Every structure is written in structure tokens, then in C-alpha cells.
Amino acid sequence: MNRSPWTQARRAARMNPSIIREILKVTEKPGILSMAGGLPSADTFPVDAIKTACDRVLTNNAKEALQYAASEGFAPLREWVAAKVATLGINASPDQVLITSGSQQGLDLVGKLLCDSGAPVAVETPTYLGALQAFTPYEPIFASLASDDQGPLPSAIEALPHDAPGTRFAYLLPNYQNPTGRVMSLERRQAVVAAARKAGVPIVEDNPYGDLWFDQAPPASLSSLWPEGSIYLGSFSKVLTPGFRLGYIVAPTELYPKLLQAKQAADLHTPGFNQRVVHEVIKGGFLDEHVPKIRARYKANRDAMAKALETALPPGCEWQTPEGGMFFWIRLPEGLDAMALLPRAVDAGIAYVPGAAFYAHQPDTRTLRLSFVTLTPDLIAEGVDKLGRVLHEALALTTAETAP
Secondary structure, three states: OOOOOOOOOHHHHHOOOOHHHHHHHHOOOOOOEEOOOOOOOHHHOOHHHHHHHHHHHHHHOHHHHOOOOOOOOOHHHHHHHHHHHHOOOOOOOHHHEEEEOHHHHHHHHHHHHHOOOOOEEEEOOOOOHHHHHHHHHHOOEEEEOOEEOOEEOHHHHHOHHHHOOOOOOEEEOOOOOOOOOOOOOHHHHHHHHHHHHHHOOOEEEEOOOOOOEOOOOOOOOHHHHOHHHEEEEEEOOOOOOHHHOOEEEEOOOOOHHHHHHHHHHHHOOOOHHHHHHHHHHHOOOHHHHHHHHHHHHHHHHHHHHHHHHHHHOOOOOEOOOOOEOOEEEEEOOOOOOHHHHHHHHHHHOEEOEEHHHHOOOOOOOOEEEEEOOOOOHHHHHHHHHHHHHHHHHHHHHHHHHHOO
């Protein structure tokens, strides 16, 4: 047997596949109704507007669009982002905006800049799986923040200097969190920021879902409450299209140069053509008309799933109806394991994401995430009914096995 000449870095052992991506492979089988992926509805993609924008860019600025570009990003797009975040209360100049290849790259750059081996990073319980994947190769120690239906408890953040001394940052998703769908109230935001300032723990605020509110816009951003102690991440994936892979970081001026250097080392710059096309689409206020259409569509789907869950799921299941975003978070009755039940669900024609993958520590195996945006209301009802039958059958078997 030949010995491999390759020696992998220690961090390679910490890299793991995304369970969501693995599940999506399963959902490609014919007949599977997938509520697993956090994919925006493809029916919301503004294809005609993008076609028109591509033609304009190639007609008017083809050479510039197809050439290497500035690492910071397309200047007019950075100006647009600065104006956008100003509506959230964040007073930042375009010189604080870095255009990234999706907000996922933003997470990687933050991890590269701020994480050290053995240094604590605080995360919600549960938290976004992609963030855990992005930070893990840099070998931090995750500190799980005790959380309720509004997010992390301020007392848990205040305790960080004692429980996790030297915590580099707290990674938080205040708006329609992935995976739980929860949103922080204004009072909780104020208390969380006050606790973070007192503890000396800066905040990395991730906000991919903030525009997807249904009845009222979410409160002021965390970053607006502590500008010098916050990094803000945003994305065009959920409001326009994920295929362009466009996100952005708004960073304090003291961090921006090093984030830019990390970006240059990673990929030199985000594709200039994509940036110019997106700016061409949005510069005239397109999103002001487009995003409300997405909200209306998603709200109807949310309502369809809420109704279906009430009808189909067995007693003992717990959930909250989200006020925005893309997800329901379900906790199953005692004795059921969402991961163990997934093969049965797939056999029944329905797929979901088991919740255990979203925990940095001590996963709750009774949890699962359902996305409500990619299927029609009728298919949502059909899928939830399939899930309900799987759960009813599993409960009956559990009851029979535990009966004296």
C-alpha cells in the first residue's frame, strides 16, 4: 500500500460537510417534497430585470465589467450599501463597506481575522450552521449562549468574561434567525448590546433575512446601538438572487484594512460583472417594489404552513409562528429523534433538516427546521401532512415499546 505524500493541515480535520447540502442531494430524488434547504423561491428571481441589466452593462461598460476590479468592491454599489444600512440606523461611509462573495465569505473573513486557536467565540443556542462551519477551521472554542424565544439572554453575555475569558466576539442573528425564525425585540436588543459592552465582547451581526418581514419591520439593528463594537453582514441573496454570490461587510474603520487584506488573499475581488449588474438592477429603487412582492408570497406560505402544522402534527410538538424570514423551528415530543426519523420521512416523500447540526454544544435531537418558501401552499399542506403521519407512527411505536 502506497503511503500518501500529502500531509494535511490540522485545521482540515475540523472541516465537515454541511448536513444541509448532504440532505439536498437526497431531495433530488423524484417525488420528494423538500422543506430542507434555506433556498429562496426561484419564482421571485427578477429574470427580466437582470437580463436588461446584463445588456446595459455589456453595452456601456463591457471592458470594465470583464476586467479585474477593486478588492473593496464596485464604488457605486458600496455607496448604495452605505445608504441602505443608514435606514437601519448604521451611520457608515462607503469606505467601511467591503463587497464579498456572499455573506458566507464575510463569515470566513471575520473568522480569519478574529479567531485564534483556543480563543472563545460566543454563539446563540442554536445558531446558523454555516457560521459554525466558517469559524471552526480557525480553531476557536465555542461558547454557547443560553437563549430563549427572543434570542440570547443578556445574562449569558454578561457572564462571558467569567465563563469564556477573552471572548473574541458574539455572533448574533437578531432578525428571523436561521434556524429558529425568532426575532429580538427592541428591549432585548438594547439589553444584549448593553451586556456586550459591559463584558467587552464585540458583536458580529448577521442579517440576511431582515428585509423579509411580514407585518412590521424589525427594530433597530444591533450595530446601530454600538457602531464601534459591531461588524454588520448583509446579503443580496434573499432579496434578489443567490446566484450572483453578493454580500457585504460593514466594519469599523480599525478593522477594515485587515478585512480587505484577507479578502485580497482569498480571491482578489468579488466578480466585477456581477456587482455592476446588481447595481444596475437596484440603483433606481427596484427593491422597493420587488421585496414587498417577496414578503407577500412568503407570508402566504408561512400562513399555509402554520395552518398545516396545527392540523397534522401530533400533540406534544412545539413551535412558534415566525414574523418573517423563511423557517419554522419544530421541537418534537419526548422520545423522538429528528435525525433518526429523517430516513422514514424521506421514504414518505418529505425532507427536513434535523436541528442537531445547529448547536455548537449539547444538541437538542428533538428539533428540526422546515422551510416554507420554495413550495406552494398546496404542496406545503401535503408535505406537512406526510410529516405528521411519520411522527404519529413514530409516537405510536415509542408508546408501544415503553408500555409495561
